[in-house]
Amino acid sequence: MKILTLASRNVYRNWHRTLVTTLAMAFACFIMILFAALMEGMVQGSEYQVVSMNMGDIQIHAEGYRDDPDLYTRIDDADGLVASLEQQGFHAAPRIYGFGLAAANLASAGVHLRGIDLGHEMDVTQLYKHLGKGEWLEASDEHGVVLGKKLAGTLGIDLGDELVFVGQSADGFMANDLFTVRGVLKSVSDGIDRTGMFMTMPALRELMAVPDGAHEIVVLRPDRASELAGATAQVEAVALGYETKNWKQLMPVIARMLETADVQTMIMLVITYIAVATVILNAMLMSVFERIHEFGIMKAIGVSPWQIVSLIYAETIIQTVVASLLALLTGWWVADYYAQNGIDMSSMAGSISYGGIAFDPVWYAYVTPEALLTPIVFLFIIVALAVIYPAVKAAVIRPVQAIYFR
């Protein structure tokens, strides 16, 4: 028996129903492909935002600095450490930090000073490209600073304006100096937006009287595809006696959110596909019941129950293949469009922050093979499950009763 020929003719016989069923499947599958690509894009985008803006992959601190950011808790041989990490192929940059009060005009704000080693930092983070206005630090401009977005708002200052810094330096004296705003960053994270004040490392060393050492070394692994845990262990071996943590350990909330993005996609998948499953179940059930008479005759002339089951499965699979091809093409096309152009959320949400990290308001999709294929694979699985009942129903009917059905 030519099951495939028979099945395709059966599918065509009631093209109304086939059309509606196939379109419903294709639509659901299309939505899921787009959804999966958007979720993947969110994961990639967030990781970029976290890692490339500020965190790096791995950070080294002196023991206890993270709990209690003390000016004196430093990594002493920072330069040696950076050099030996770079020898191993990592990109690394030292940073020093300080706290104090910045005042301009009539306003004041607590600030977190961030001393940046310009030579190394640009290999590690992309912050220098993330300016809202003005320009990034310049080694020759010792009194130029770059401010976080909200900090600039709080102080009410713009490019070229001056601000006074007051704080306590490492030698116990008052640290006090005048700075000029060179640039203002776009949204990065709660902390940087509200309190971040970036300056060159030599300037901060002089201001806070910290002649050597660093508070933090940020490390970027050379190969983005390599295992993060392995790289962490490698860095840990170099930085003996210091605390080495990767960004997933430093930002557990974000890491967990990104890990649960898959779960979110799955939940959405299950919900959508339950709705699709009822459509298919109903369509195939109807198609079986209106052909009971026909199946009776087929069985009477010697068609086995298994052949009937395969016939019904063949009919369903033909529709599913057409639907998934349609979904793949349209889904890929639209997802690819959003991968290049992004969805601009800024009109809807001025700024989006989650767990303290600000996210880019333009949301890009990211097309991966998984995003394209998972919805299709699941479509086949759910369809196969939904058709069990109609198929079995058709296979086990008694020929005589079926012929006299109705």
Added chain:
Amino acid sequence: MNVNRLAWRNLWRRKRRTLITAFSIGFGVMLSVTFTGSGDYTYTNMIDTGASMGMGHVTVQPKGYDLKPTLDKRLQQTDALRQKLLVMPEVTDATVRLTGQAMFASANKSVGGAFIAIDPANESAANNLLLRSLVEGEVFPGSNGRGIVIGSKLATKLHLRIGKKIVYTTTDVTGEIVSDIARVSGIFTTGVSMIDGGLALLPIRSVQKTLGYTHDEATLIAVMIKDQRHAELVRDQIISAETGMPGMKGAAVLSWKQSQPDLAGVIAMDKSMNYISQFLVGLLIAAGILNTMLMSVLERTREFGVMMAVGMAPRTLFRLVMVESFWLALVGLVLGIIITAPWYYYLYNTGIDFSGSFGEDFSYGGVLVDPVFKARLFRESITAILAGVFTLAICAGAYPAWRAGRIPPVDSLKTI
């Protein structure tokens, strides 16, 4: 002829098909109730929490303070204004506060942050999240004196315990840098690290003195209202009712959406995602209804032909099929209510606790989110869900009904 009864009987000629379609509608209702309900609950919760973080649902503050919070801008005659606001119908609470940026220093360290100066007589756990989150000690007794309540992370950073001294430095009304000393009387932990690590409560009279403010001057009046959805309304009422007040000169009235744009942003985004996904699932369910009704019309071609031959108007046939869709939607709805009721009851009272899988600092738009997944439906949302179900069913039934009305009687009698 009784179209209703005919439609009802037609529906049950194919029990299995009707029940499966009804189930898919019921599933849609359940989904919609879960998502809309959790949205209604979570957003209200976040907005109320956000409001209790200092700004209130509606904020009265000096013009331009939200863009550039400098302490030379200030509200005048705040106490009189507060009394006026308190008697407004929707308003549950109004508190005068003074906020500003400051640097906090202990014996060996300093950290930047912000302060909210309050009068403890007007503050309570209900209108102040920080007081609700006190973990150690208590709030300072009066609006004078040298008490301070600080966040737990700030306390750790500065090595402070209850009773220890802390110096805060800020700029006063003329822009001069001023500082004063205070003694820690309480410590709070909200779970949002930005707040725990950089915010402090101070007694308002002492701060006014330090800054050179008079007793009647402050930087904001936080207004709490009964229902967060009326924030815009109350804002407009305040603007129109109080413009004549001398205290309102140079003051701006903002709703929480304006004073907390981060929060408004994430809520707007989450809401639209939520509704879009519900709409998509709705479309799929509508496709199921369309298929069922279309099949049921096509398989009855002959029957409709006979009915028309014996004198039934095409319009009546159209109505018949539409009424069938309506009954189908109703059955689906009843089924939906039956399966949703226990689930909703559970979500309403107990909820699903996700705190294990979120960890600490689960903030969204700068506001801590309740890790328990609960649902509370607004009355409008119930109406919207009901309207949605019937609209989808009627739309999906329209094409099959139109086909039923167009069957030429003679041709259809010839088909088998």
